[in-house]
Amino acid sequence: MTLTPGGAPLNIAAGIREFAEATPTRTAVIDGERTLTFAEVGERSSRLANHLLDSGLVVGERVAVLLGNRLEYPEIAAGIAKAGLVMVPLNPRLTPAEARYIVEHSASKYVVLDDALSPIVADTVADLGLGALSIDATTIGSAYEDALAAASDVDPFVAVGEQDPFCITYTSGTTGKPKGVLISHRSRVLTFYMSALEYGLGAGRTSAAVAPMYHGAGFAFGYAPVFTGGTVTMLRKWNPAGFLDLIAKDKVQSAFLVPTMAQGIRSLGAEALTSRDLSSLDTLYFNAAALPTALKDWVMDSFPTVGVHELYGSTESGVITNLRPVHMRAKPGSVGHAWYMTEIRIVDEEGNEVPPNTPGELFSRSPFLMNGYLDNPEATAECTTADGFVTCGDIAVRDEQGFISIVDRKKDLIISGGTNVYPREIEEVLAKHPEVVESAVVGEPDEQWGETVVAHVVLTPGASLDVEKIEEHCRTELAGYKIPRRWYATPELPRNAGGKIVKRDLKPPTA
Known part of the structure; x- marks a missing residue:
């Protein structure tokens, strides 16, 4: 029909x-000179x-x-x-x-x-x-x-x-x-319109497609500008200097990035920012992995006229929350409130909603949810409630003002000596160390404790792993049982196409 x-x-x-x-004559897509x-x-x-x-x-x-x-x-x-x-x-x-x-x-x-x-x-x-x-x-x-x-x-x-x-x-x-x-069509069309409203896409605006469009978020934020009447300019392959050049060349106003991209820009040094005309840029929004507070502060300090958002979502649920620029400094570590048309529950193991500031599993219900997993009704049922809420398996807390913080992935939770340890809390502290570029904290099997806390760290160029100094840094903010017992320096952390660290691929170095 x-x-x-x-x-x-x-x-x-x-x-x-x-x-x-x-x-009809407005430019929809730019790809270099085409x-x-x-x-x-x-x-x-x-x-x-x-x-x-x-x-x-x-x-x-x-x-x-x-x-x-x-x-x-x-x-x-x-x-x-x-x-x-x-x-x-x-x-x-x-x-x-x-x-x-x-x-x-x-x-x-x-x-x-x-x-x-x-x-x-x-x-x-x-x-x-x-x-x-x-x-x-x-x-x-x-x-x-x-x-x-x-x-x-x-x-x-x-x-x-x-x-x-x-x-x-x-x-x-x-x-x-x-x-x-x-x-579904409905899920993504509504995502496009809400993204235009939230992140400054659409008619009269130029946005950059930086994240890979074969990934869910990369497609949503690369296609949304065109769908809503704006212009998208393509960055074929991630390159920090190339991204800054693209802003200057095509007068980019909005861009979606993942945290590792911000780390790459920071590594170029201040001169890379001051030597280019980046005045068109007014909106940056981040997703895919936690944006460490120290890196978030650098972004806001380095782009003082740019509105910075941090959103949280998943392939299955779309955008779930958004922390808007007005709250970025007041609520470090938060991913904001529920996004448009989204309901959120944070529940305990029995499915009861938990009180404020208590960790629980986050569920959401919205028009952005998936239809389910293809030919896998069992997996769909495992993450979906009878009244239509879906979970990504993340542990979150909500404070008295309704601001949500993601504590960790449920599967990443470390139980050491019967005590819950949330890796993200430790990773946030490590991000403040001047010689740590990024880190991933995981549990390793331990006969005495069940699991022991270990950290894989990427260090700044020329730095060597000084365990004593890093542990001293951690003690200023972490209880003793949260401090990693083993430390591994690595040149990079394994990532998937969306920029998320694949923790199951982290292994102790071989002798």
Whole structure:
């Protein structure tokens, strides 16, 4: 079934349709020296939609997308949606085996990819007989630009329900095989509008796509500017100096970052900031991992005219909370209040709400929640209550004013000698040490205590691990039982595509 223009429910293609008509000549996407207007994104996405439909795909079937941040990403997402198909983003850092698992688990029938990434899926495409479109060359499948040129530019307006999934995003697999998270059109459209309201995206504004768009948050905050009538400029690969150059070149006003990116900018030194015209920048917002208070203070001090937000959320639940600029200094360590249209419960093991300042597991209910895990009703039931609240497994506290702080992941909790130890508290203290760039605190098995607290630390260049001095620093703020008993220096911490530290990959160094 097709719809007449204007008759569709909430759909992630709608913003492209609207602004291709309302502001056709405005720049929608910038990628280095290449640009696309809204009219061009609208036309090209329709051509892609028709090519996919002409290839025999039917409503609800899945299309895997293997791209980094580049000009084509918004039009591909919109084109898949216009065809009534479901996008399955693939991380370009996946191994061929990991990519094959996702393609097979999602039952993807087609792949759109950057030809440079073809080794990741070449065997899978051949073995499964998948259709493919390749950008820049044709190691696999047909040429992307040739396919668009040959297809109709008339929007097919394929009907899908707003509660139907627009994509299946696979979790990073920090606790085993990744799960496919079903995310609806309604969930993301509302996220786009609320992000425009909160973070200064949309018409007349230029934002940067810095975080990878194959990740849930990276896509939401990279696509939202275009969906709401603004301009997005692509940073193809994270580079601190390159990001600052992008701000100066394209007059970027808003950007979403993860904490490790702020650490990279800080490592450039003050001259990197003063030598560039960064005056256009007025909004920064952070997610993916805890923003240590010391790093947060550096961001606010180094960008004094920029409004800094710290948000908290997950692939399954979308944005859950937001700490706004007005509260950043008054509430260090907090992630703010519930975001728009979001209810939050913090409960004990029996599901009873806990009093203020008492740790409990955080559950949320909002229009941003996932539809569930693909073909995994057991996992969906494990994290969902009967009345529709979902948990990410995080431990939080809420103070008397309603400000929420994430204490730790439930799975990261260390129980040593029967006492709960929350790693994030220790990591916050370590972040204040002048020679510690970042840290990850975990529990290791211990015959006497059950678990013992250990810390993996990344040190500043040239520094050596001085356990005595670091322990002395910790004693100023931590009870003795919280101070790590073992210390490991490491050049970097293992991270997933979203910038989160993968603690299960932390191992003691071998002798």
